[in-house]
Structures are given as structure tokens and as C-alpha cells.
Amino acid sequence: MPAPHSPQPTDPSPLPVPPERGNARRPGPPPVVPPVLAEVVRSGFVEGRHRGALVVLAADGAVELALGDVTAPVFPRSANKPMQAAGVLRAGLDLSGERLALAAASHSGESFHRDLVRKMLDEHGLDPALLQCPADLPLDPEERDTYLASGASPDRITMNCSGKHTAMLAVCVQRGWPVESYLDPEHPLQRIIHDVVEDAAGEPVAAVGTDGCGAPLMAIGLVGLARAFRSFVGAETGTAERRVADAMRAHPEYVAGTRRPDTWLMREVPGALSKMGAEAVQAVALPDGRALAFKVEDGATRALGPVLGRALTLMGVEGPVVDRIGRAPLLGGGREVGEIRAAF
Numbered sequence: 145m146p147a148p149h150s151p152q153p154t155d156p157s158p159l160p161v162p163p164e165r166g167n168a169r170r171p172g173p174p175p176v177v178p179p180v181l182a183e184v185v186r187s188g189f190v191e192g193r194h195r196g197a198l199v200v201l202a203a204d205g206a207v208e209l210a211l212g213d214v215t216a217p218v219f220p221r222s223a224n225k226p227m228q229a230a231g232v233l234r235a236g237l238d239l240s241g242e243r244l245a246l247a248a249a250s251h252s253g254e255s256f257h258r259d260l261v262r263k264m265l266d267e268h269g270l271d272p273a274l275l276q277c278p279a280d281l282p283l284d285p286e287e288r289d290t291y292l293a294s295g296a297s298p299d300r301i302t303m304n305c306s307g308k309h310t311a312m313l314a315v316c317v318q319r320g321w322p323v324e325s326y327l328d329p330e331h332p333l334q335r336i337i338h339d340v341v342e343d344a345a346g347e348p349v350a351a352v353g354t355d356g357c358g359a360p361l362m363a364i365g366l367v368g369l370a371r372a373f374r375s376f377v378g379a380e381t382g383t384a385e386r387r388v389a390d391a392m393r394a395h396p397e398y399v400a401g402t403r404r405p406d407t408w409l410m411r412e413v414p415g416a417l418s419k420m421g422a423e424a425v426q427a428v429a430l431p432d433g434r435a436l437a438f439k440v441e442d443g444a445t446r447a448l449g450p451v452l453g454r455a456l457t458l459m460g461v462e463g464p465v466v467d468r469i470g471r472a473p474l475l476g477g478g479r480e481v482g483e484i485r486a487a488f
Contacts, residue, residue: 176213177195178195178196178197178212178213178441179195179196179197179211179212179488180193180194180195180487180488181194181195181196181198181211181438181440181447181451181486181487181488182194182440182447182450182451182484182485182486182487183484183485183487184474184482184484185474185482185483185484185485186474186476186481186482187476187481187482188482193487194424194440194441194442194444194447194451194484195212195440195441195442196211196212196424196438196439196440196441196442196447196451197210197211197212197213197214197216197218197366197438197439197441198210198211198212198214198366198436198437198438198451198455198488199211199214199366199367199370199436199437199438200370200434200435200436200455200458200459201367201370201371201374201433201434201435201436202433202434203432203433203434204433205371205374205433207367208434209458211438211488214365214366214367214437215365215366215367216365216366217350217351217363217364217365218363218364218365218366218369218425218439219351219353219355219361219363219421219423219425220361220362220363220364220369220421220425220427220437221355221356221361221421221422221423221425222250222304222305222355222419222420222421222422222425223369223419223420223421223425223426223427223437224341224355224361224362224421225248225249225250225305225308225419226248226372226373226376226385226388226389226392226417226419227337227340227341227344227372228247228248228308228312228337228340228359229244229247229248229308229311229388230340230344230376230384230385230387230388231333231336231337231339231340231384232247232311232312232314232315232333232337233384233387233388234336234340234384235315235319235332235333235336236315236318236319237311237314237315237318239311239391240387240391241391241394241395242260242391242395242398243260243264243307243311244387244388244391244392245391245392245394245395245396245398245399246260246261246264246307246310246311246398246399247307247308247310247311248307248308248388248391248392248399248419249304249305249307249308249398249399249400250283250304250305250399250400250419250420250421251283251304251306251307251398251399251400251401252282252283252284252287252304252400252401252402252403252404253280253281253282253283253284253287253288253291253302253303253304253401254282254284254287254401254402256397256398257307257398257401258301258302260307260398261301261306261307261310262301264307264310264311264314265301265310267314268310268313268314268317268318269317270310270313270314270317272300272301274313274323275300275301275306275309275310275313276309276326276327276358277300277303277305277306277309277357277358277359278300278303278356278357278358279297279298279299279300279302279303280298280299280300280302280303280304281298281302282302283304283401284401284403284404286403287401303357304357305355305356305357305359307398308357308359309357309359312326312327312333312359313326315333316333319332319333321333327358327359327360328360329352329360334359334360337360337362338352338360338362340384340385341362341364341372344371344372344375344376344385345364345365345368345369345371345372346368346371346372346375347364347365347367347368349362349363349364350363350364350365351363356422366437366438366439367437369425369427369437370427370429370435370436370437371435372427373417373419373427373428373429373435373437374429374433374434374435376388376389376417376429377389377415377417377429377430377431377433377435378433389417389429392410392417392419393410393415393416393417396409396410396411396418399419400420405418405420405448405449405452405469406418406419406420408465408468408469409428409465409469411465412463412464412465413430413461413463413465414431415430415431416428416429416430416431417429420445420448422443422445423439423440423443424439424440424442424443424444424445424447424448425437425438425439426438426439426448426451426452428452428455428456430459430461434459436455436456436459438451438452438455446472446484447472447484449469449470449471449472449484450470450471450472450483450484450485450486451486452469452470453466453467453469453470453471453486454470454486454488455486456469456470457470470486471483472484472485
């Protein structure tokens with residue numbers, strides 16, 4: 145006797161109906177490929193390229209050179225620090241000299257940096273435990289080796305942003321603002337810094353993120369970043385912006401360190417204001433009103449020097465410091481076999 149018929153299970157997910165020819169989705173415009181800013185050349189062979197965007201402003205603030213999309217927002221990372229330091233001054237903290245330079249610093253973690261951070265904490269009655277930047281080792285490789293050889297371990301004071309965090313805490317104590325939430329984007333201090341960034345850049349902040357040190361990070365375009373540095377150099381004497389620029393230029397070793405390009409440039413090019421940021425961001429302003437800003441798209445800091453050196457050369461800045469900054473040799477078997485070079 146044949147088995148009774150069993151109904152076949154139905155498919156709960158029927159096949160989609162193909163769209164009608166007239167309603168087919170059309171591809172959008174292809175993405176814009178950023179230009180090559182630097183090439184990696186080994187034994188005469190180009191083995192890699194670093195793309196990005198770069199802008200140079202003329203003395204009157206007009207765009208003189210633009211490579212790539214220079215208006216798209218980027219996170220300037222530590223290139224925002226001069227604006228953060230100006231925000232601390234606007235909020236009422238009285239800093240000057242090395243202390244103000246350290247408030248705008250990505251310091252190398254050398255002993256004189258750590259000593260001044262401790263002194264500033266003591267001067268404002270602050271416990272180092274209040275610092276909310278992460279514990280870290282010195283940024284400078286030579287200093288890191290010395291530090292570790294001494295038996296020291298990662299520490300918040302050693303972290304390259306500790307001067308900035310100390311200044312932020314100090315003004316919070318002075319104003320009676322909460323210290324436990326000083327890194328909240330809605331904290332009164334961070335709202336002031338937000339306003340400083342927009343004022344200096346001449347454009348609204350496009351996004352707010354969190355920097356590596358935990359502080360709020362405001363996104364602006366490269367034109368805005370160059371404009372901000374230009375505004376600091378050209379600001380009236382006595383303003384928060386000019387005070388920061390003057391302190392950084394007078395004490396560049398506190399802004400960076402004894403073996404860092406920002407220090408070399410501010411020492412050897414009179415009136416220059418220079419600050420790098422993580423993920424291969426750089427901004428420079430010259431005393432005549434010209435300025436530059438760039439970002440290497442893949443964040444490769446090894447391309448910073450060659451790109452900066454070439455941009456300065458195009459701006460007519462000359463001297464051994466430009467050659468020193470721009471030189472980036474590649475080694476093979478312990479000898480020089482190539483270089484990272486600018487491609488514009």
C-alpha cells in the first residue's frame with residue numbers, strides 16, 4: 145500500500161524578485177584617491193607609497209597650494225594642543241614660560257619634563273593620582289631605554305600629555321569645577337576649548353572623539369588647522385593665543401624634546417610655530433602669516449619628515465634644519481640603501 149502523501153515544507157524566505165531594469169541601482173561616483181605625498185624607495189625601487197592631503201596658506205591666509213581634499217575633517221590629534229592650552233588660559237589659569245609650553249606639549253618624557261610636571265602638580269596642590277592620562281613610557285626611544293634601565297615602570301607623569309592634563313586639572317581646581325569629570329566633552333573647561341578650536345580654525349567642529357590620552361578631540365579640516373596656527377602667530381600680544389605661541393617658541397624643548405623635529409624647527413627658524421600630532425599630522429605657522437598643515441592618510445609617522453621638509457622648501461624656508469628634518473634613510477644590512485622621499 146503506498147505511503148500517504150506528506151505535504152512538502154514551504155520556504156519561509158522566498159527568492160527576491162529581481163528589480164525592474166529601470167529601477168536597477170546605479171553605482172555612485174568612484175571614491176577620490178588621495179595623492180601620493182611620499183614614496184618609499186629601496187635600492188632604486190619604489191616599494192611603497194604614503195598618500196594624504198596637504199595645504200599651504202599664503203601670507204594673507206589664502207590657499208596657495210592644496211594637495212588632496214584639504215577641507216575634509218580630520219582629527220589633528222596633538223596638533224590641537226596649542227588650542228587646548230589657550231583654552232586653559234581663557235578659563236583663567238595663569239601659566240607662562242616653560243609651564244605653558246609644557247601645557248601644549250607632546251613631551252618626550254625626558255627627566256626635565258617629568259620634573260616640571262611634578263613641580264606643577266605640587267604648585268597647585270594636585271595628587272598625581274588625579275591625572276586621567278594613561279600610564280606610559282617616555283615617547284623618545286633613547287629616553288625610554290634609559291628609563292627602563294633605571295628600573296622605572298610606566299607612569300602617568302611620564303606620558304607625553306601629562307603637562308596638558310596637569311594644566312587642565314589646575315584650572316578646574318582654581319575655578320571650583322569638578323576634577324573627576326575634567327575630560328567629559330560637556331565639562332565647562334572642554335566647552336571653552338571647543339570654542340577656542342572653532343574660533344581659531346574659523347569653522348565649526350565637525351566631530352568630537354577621544355584622543356589617545358583620553359581628552360576630547362575636535363575634528364577640523366586641514367585648512368582650518370593651518371588657519372588656527374596662523375592665527376596664534378598673528379594674535380595680539382597678551383591674548384591667550386599669542387601667549388601660547390610665544391611660550392612654545394621660546395621653550396621648544398618643553399613642547400617636544402631634545403631630539404624632536406618640532407624642537408629643531410622652532411629653535412632654528414625664527415618665529416616658527418610647529419606641532420605634530422599622532423597619525424602623521426603636522427601644522428606649522430611662520431611669522432609672516434604663512435602656514436601649512438598636512439595629514440598622511442595611513443598614519444605613517446615615518447613620512448612626516450620628508451613631507452614637512454619638502455613643504456617648507458616650497459615655502460622658501462632654507463637651512464640645515466630643513467634638510468635634517470626631511471632626511472629619512474632606509475637601511476639594508478646596516479647600511480643606507482634607500483630613502484623615504486616626498487613625491488610632490
